[in-house]
Each structure stands twice: as structure tokens, then as C-alpha cells.
Amino acid sequence: MKAHLTRRYFFSASHRLHSDDLSPEQNRVTYGKCNNPYGHGHNYTVEVTVSGPVDPRTGMVCNLVDLDGFVHNEILQRYDHQNLNLLKEFGSVVPTTENLCVSIYQILKRGFDTAHLERVRIEETMMNSFEYAGEE
Amino acid sequence: MVYLTRKAEFSASHYYHNPEFSPEENQRIFGKCNNPNGHGHNYTLEVTVRGEIDPRSGFVVDLKQLKDIMSREVLDALDHRFLNREVPEFATQIPTTENLAIAIWQRLVPKLRAAQLHRVRVYERPDLFVDYYGEA
Numbered sequence: 572m573k574a575h576l577t578r579r580y581f582f583s584a585s586h587r588l589h590s591d592d593l594s595p596e597q598n599r600v601t602y603g604k605c606n607n608p609y610g611h612g613h614n615y616t617v618e619v620t621v622s623g624p625v626d627p628r629t630g631m632v633c634n635l636v637d638l639d640g641f642v643h644n645e646i647l648q649r650y651d652h653q654n655l656n657l658l659k660e661f662g663s664v665v666p667t668t669e670n671l672c673v674s675i676y677q678i679l680k681r682g683f684d685t686a687h688l689e690r691v692r693i694e695e696t697m698m699n700s701f702e703y704a705g706e707e
Numbered sequence: 708m709v710y711l712t713r714k715a716e717f718s719a720s721h722y723y724h725n726p727e728f729s730p731e732e733n734q735r736i737f738g739k740c741n742n743p744n745g746h747g748h749n750y751t752l753e754v755t756v757r758g759e760i761d762p763r764s765g766f767v768v769d770l771k772q773l774k775d776i777m778s779r780e781v782l783d784a785l786d787h788r789f790l791n792r793e794v795p796e797f798a799t800q801i802p803t804t805e806n807l808a809i810a811i812w813q814r815l816v817p818k819l820r821a822a823q824l825h826r827v828r829v830y831e832r833p834d835l836f837v838d839y840y841g842e843a
Contacts (some may be wrong), residue, residue, distance in 0.1 A: 572805075572842070573842070574805045574808055574809065575840075576804075576835075576836075577836050578835050579833070579835070625806060627800075628725055628727065629723075629725065629736060629737075630803035634736065635835070636738065
């Protein structure tokens with residue numbers, strides 16, 4: 572019996588969307604308000620979906636204590652109340668929510684092996700969300 | 708192919724306990740959920756069916772029929788119940804959200820004729836849900 576389990580987490584961070592490969596004018600056109608040099612912030616919602624057989628002894632795909640612990644230590648601690656542009660992974664990568672999805676997916680993929688990682692979905696605002704499910 | 712989702716809500720109590728585990732193991736694995744007096748949640752159920760649109764009615768499925776089946780097969784059995792004591796599936800299984808999604812799927816599948824059941828999603832809380840797609 573394979574089931575998918577999804578847990579939602581929250582953090583707040585700032586970022587600025589700017590690419591060194593684009594001219595100032597191209598940056599303004601591409602990123603609009605998000606190119607403001609002083610940055611701006613969001614309350615992000617991260618949805619982590621894992622899957623696997625339901626363990627008949629516990630009735631669980633994975634123990635939420637394990638997933639919560641991992642996400643808290645490895646993801647929320649890393650991103651909450653930070654300026655994303657200053658983090659290593661965004662040294663040369665624009666901290667769009669697309670790229671944030673990929674980074675968070677990779678952290679989980681590398682370090683969380685209690686259940687199969689299906690997908691990371693991030694809501695940047697109530698109006699937009701992004702998903703990454705790894706490469707086929 | 709079109710997918711249609713109907714939502715419903717129910718409230719129920721439960722606790723997690725495996726008689727094969729020692730009291731210490733039960734406490735360690737299930738934490739607060741192991742309190743034998745139970746605790747409760749407001750669950751949200753999403754049932755997604757899929758099918759072709761009937762050209763005569765414009766429907767994938769008769770919504771009234773789907774609502775009646777969900778009420779009769781699921782809500783009448785689960786709403787305002789102590790899942791461990793009052794729902795037969797949980798005499799032998801732990802009423803986790805994973806097992807709840809599977810039990811709801813198994814209750815609905817034999818009753819749905821016009822449309823095919825695609826997914827059962829059960830929210831235990833707004834930040835936690837389980838998806839079950841049947842066994843592929």
C-alpha cells in the first residue's frame with residue numbers, strides 16, 4: 572500500500588532577482604520590481620511530499636518527527652530570516668523560487684532517506700507557486 | 708479526460724498504538740498521539756474522480772450522486788466517531804492519516820460506477836495531508 576504524505580512548512584526570507592549576465596536595463600525589464608537593489612521579502616510556504624509503502628506496524632509512510640526534524644534543522648534553520656542572495660547556493664544562481672525549489676529538493680534528496688522524495692512545492696505568495704520533482 | 712474533485716469535512720478522534728510494541732516503544736514512536744484517551748482533528752477529505760465528459764449532460768460525474776456516496780460510505784461512518792473503537796478497519800490497523808486515506812479509497816471504489824476514482828486526499832490539519840492513488 573503506497574501512499575504520498577505531504578507536510579507544509581513556513582519561513583520568511585528576503586531576496587533580490589538580478590543576473591550579472593544581463594544589462595541593468597535587461598534586469599529591470601526581466602525582473603521588474605523584484606530587481607530593486609535593496610531586496611524585498613516573502614513568507615514562503617514549503618510543501619514536502621514523500622512516498623512509500625505504509626508500514627503495517629506503525630501505519631505510517633514515515634515518522635513525522637523524523638521529517639519535521641530534518642526539515643527544521645537542514646532547511647528552515649538555513650533559510651528562515653535570511654537574505655537568500657547571501658547564501659552559497661545563490662552566489663551565482665538567481666534566487667528565484669524555481670531555483671529555491673531545486674536547492675531544497677537537493678538538500679532533502681541528499682540527506683533524508685527515510686522515505687522516497689516525490690516533490691518540493693513552494694508558495695512564494697498566495698498567488699504563485701513552483702514545483703520541482705527532480706529530473707526524469 | 709477531465710478530473711473532478713469534491714471536498715467534504717469530518718471530525719473524529721483517534722490514538723496511535725500498536726499492541727505488539729512495548730509501552731516505551733509506543734511512546735517513543737507515536738509520542739503525544741499515543742494517549743489512550745484519544746484526541747481529535749477536523750479532517751478535510753478531497754475525492755478526485757476522472758472520466759470523459761458525457762456530451763449529453765456535460766458532466767464527468769453526477770455531483771449529487773458523488774456527494775451522496777461520500778456521505779453514505781465515508782462521512783456517516785467517520786464523522787464524530789472515535790476511529791479506533793467505532794470504525795471496523797481500525798480494529799486491526801492504526802488510524803493514521805495514511806491508513807485513513809486507504810480505508811476511504813476502499814470504501815468508495817466499489818460504489819463508484821460512472822467515474823473512475825483517481826485520488827483520495829485526506830488533510831489531518833491544514834499543514835499535513837496524505838494522497839492515495841490505489842495500487843497501480
